[in-house]
Amino acid sequence: MQRLPLNVTKSSIITNNVRISSGIIRRTLRTSACVRSTPLKQPTVDHGYLPNSSSPITTSLEFFDSVTHKSIPAYRVLDGNGEMLEGATVPEIDETFARKLYETMSLCPELDNVLYNVQRQGKISFYMTSHGEEAAIVGSAAALEDTDEALGQYRELGVLLWRSFSLREVMSQCVGNEEDLSTKGRQMPVHYGSKKHHFHTISSPLATQIPQAAGIGYALKRDPNRRGKSCAVVYFGEGAASEGDFHAGMLLASVLECPTIFFCRNNGFAISTPAAEQYAGDGIASRGPGYGVMTIRVDGNDALAVLAAVREARKLAITNSKPVLVEATTYRVGHHSTSDDSFAYRPRSEVENWKKTDNPLWRMRRFLENRKWWDEAAEVEMKARLRKEVMAEFRRAEGMKRHQLGELFTDVYAGEMPWNLKEQKADLARLLKKYSSWEPYQKERAKFKGNGEDVL
Numbered sequence: 001m002q003r004l005p006l007n008v009t010k011s012s013i014i015t016n017n018v019r020i021s022s023g024i025i026r027r028t029l030r031t032s033a034c035v036r037s038t039p040l041k042q043p044t045v046d047h048g049y050l051p052n053s054s055s056p057i058t059t060s061l062e063f064f065d066s067v068t069h070k071s072i073p074a075y076r077v078l079d080g081n082g083e084m085l086e087g088a089t090v091p092e093i094d095e096t097f098a099r100k101l102y103e104t105m106s107l108c109p110e111l112d113n114v115l116y117n118v119q120r121q122g123k124i125s126f127y128m129t130s131h132g133e134e135a136a137i138v139g140s141a142a143a144l145e146d147t148d149e150a151l152g153q154y155r156e157l158g159v160l161l162w163r164s165f166s167l168r169e170v171m172s173q174c175v176g177n178e179e180d181l182s183t184k185g186r187q188m189p190v191h192y193g194s195k196k197h198h199f200h201t202i203s204s205p206l207a208t209q210i211p212q213a214a215g216i217g218y219a220l221k222r223d224p225n226r227r228g229k230s231c232a233v234v235y236f237g238e239g240a241a242s243e244g245d246f247h248a249g250m251l252l253a254s255v256l257e258c259p260t261i262f263f264c265r266n267n268g269f270a271i272s273t274p275a276a277e278q279y280a281g282d283g284i285a286s287r288g289p290g291y292g293v294m295t296i297r298v299d300g301n302d303a304l305a306v307l308a309a310v311r312e313a314r315k316l317a318i319t320n321s322k323p324v325l326v327e328a329t330t331y332r333v334g335h336h337s338t339s340d341d342s343f344a345y346r347p348r349s350e351v352e353n354w355k356k357t358d359n360p361l362w363r364m365r366r367f368l369e370n371r372k373w374w375d376e377a378a379e380v381e382m383k384a385r386l387r388k389e390v391m392a393e394f395r396r397a398e399g400m401k402r403h404q405l406g407e408l409f410t411d412v413y414a415g416e417m418p419w420n421l422k423e424q425k426a427d428l429a430r431l432l433k434k435y436s437s438w439e440p441y442q443k444e445r446a447k448f449k450g451n452g453e454d455v456l
Contacts, residue, residue: 045087050074050299050329051358052268055283059088061308063294063316063324072285074329075309076299080358082366091308095373100162101142101303102364102374103382105134108158109361110386111167112334114394115174115189119338123398124174124189130155132301132333135360136265138162139306140233140328144314149216149232151200151209154190155265156235163197167389171397178449184403184411207240210249210262214323217258221321231259231317233310239270241284253323254291261313262293262325265300267332272345288325300328301360304367331358402447406454429455 047057058073077088084090093101112129119127130137137158144150146163157170168179173192176185182193182201193201200216203209213234220226240246241264253260264284268275281287288295294316298309306328313324331354335342342351368374408428409421417425432452435441445452 045085047076047079047085050076051354052331053283053329055297055329057085057299059085061089061296061312063296063312064289072282072297074297074299075305076302077304077308078302078363078367080363082363082370089308091304091311093304093307095371097142098368098371098373101138101307102361102368103386104142104158104161105138105303105361105364106382107161107386107390108134108138110383110390111157111170114390116334116338118394118398119189124176126188126190126338127174128154128190128337129334130158132354132360133265133267133330134158135303135364136300136306136328136330137235139303140235140263140310140326142303143307143310144233145230147198148230148314149198149200149213149220151213151216151232151234152192152202153206153209153236153240153265154202156202157190157192159235160192160194160197160199163194163199165192165194165197165199167393168397169194171393172400175394175397175400176402177397177400178403179397179400180403184407186408207236207243207245209234210236210240210243210245211252212249213260213262214249214253214256214258217253217260217317217323218256221257221259228318228321231261231314233261233263233314235263235265237270238264238266238268238275238278238284239273241287242270242278250287250291250293250323250325254293257320257322259317259321260323261310261317262323263310264325264327265330266327267300267330269332269336269342269346271336271340272342274346283327283329285325285327291323293323293325295325295327297327297329300330301358301363303360303364330360401449404450404454405445405448405452425455432456 045059047059049056053074054071055074056071057076059076061075076085077090079085108130112131115124115127116129118124133155137156138161141159141162150156150159152159169181170192172179173182174189183191188204191202191204193199200209200212213232217232220230220232234249236246250262252258253262266275266284270278283297285295285297296309296313299305309326313326316322317324333351333354365374365379406425409417409425412421432441432445432455
């Protein structure tokens with residue numbers, strides 16, 4: 001399918017925070033400015049502006065710690081058709097690495113499509129997709145070491161996939177069966193965690209992971225075995241950046257000089273609230289200088305730009321033992337979650353336009369094809385293989401039993417079970433005995449390994 005190139009230029013009309021270009025209306029980020037002694041370089045070649053933004057595109061990978069102009073530039077390597085921009089430099093990658101990057105990005109929508117649909121069938125309780133944000137998530141993961149401590153918000157499955165978290169582990173967590181080692185079936189789907197993969201378990205409350213990441217960065221700095229070798233990276237959306245925990249985490253990391261990367265996925269929406277209604281400043285990147293934090297804005301739909309930016313961010317964080325803020329501007333193509341209908345607050349045509357004009361998968365695929373590292377046959381083979389593997393693992397996972405019922409009371413406290421949990425466990429045993437002949441209870445108990453006998 002033919003994709004249209006991005007072609008947003010300075011000649012576009014800007015009025016009332018709306019950019020009109022080539023007949024397409026795009027919201028822009030309102031901007032602000034402050035004083036800086038050393039000016040940030042302006043782009044020397046006019047590559048236009050990011051869609052949905054007044055941020056000029058640049059090929060200079062440059063960090064800044066304060067702002068002097070009205071719009072922070074966004075670093076980009078590939079245009080909307082996957083072609084190299086004039087003056088851009090491709091980050092160091094080979095064919096094997098590039099193909100893994102694209103295949104991992106492509107695995108995300110395959111998983112999303114299946115798990116979103118099975119939620120609609122009532123087979124799992126909840127799901128959140130990463131449609132449209134694959135480049136930001138997987139591109140950043142590829143720039144890190146697998147031993148770097150990662151803290152996700154809820155769309156960062158791609159980070160785990162890059163680190164070889166298996167499809168079996170994904171399905172086990174979402175279904176909540178006896179092989180779910182992330183949460184033992186006691187947490188909502190998509191709340192992954194893996195000590196082996198240095199991925200801290202996702203929790204539902206918004207932004208709580210941000211100050212935790214600052215603390216983890218400080219712990220890494222204090223550990224002589226990991227100091228100068230590992231960093232922490234925390235993912236969050238621009239909506240989470242409105243929480244107090246964002247400011248607490250940034251302040252803590254900047255003052256204590258923690259090697260922590262704050263990675264903001266600015267996808268344009270905090271559930272139904274558009275970015276233009278969330279803040280008056282120039283996105284999230286403008287907040288970094290206020291905390292003395294090195295900052296960069298990157299085109300989040302350009303996997304190579306994200307890769308290069310996060311590689312450099314990691315180097316800065318570890319070498320200087322200081323935090324770095326990365327704002328990846330992207331677009332949430334999917335609904336916020338299975339509990340949301342985004343067409344109630346945005347037109348379907350807007351979503352379809354983004355799929356055509358700024359598709360991160362298409363851009364990466366075109367780059368590979370231009371390098372003769374990919375072709376149509378490889379695309380067909382990959383999609384068929386991934387779809388088959390995803391479906392096979394789901395069918396296996398849904399047919400398995402849950403953990404033993406008694407696991408409900410484990411892992412809460414260390415050592416001997418306290419009196420209050422003993423009382424709760426005894427109450428559950430009493431109810432199971434009381435209704436042992438009631439068919440609904442019998443059906444539910446049959447879903448657990450051991451039929452709930454471990455509680456009795």
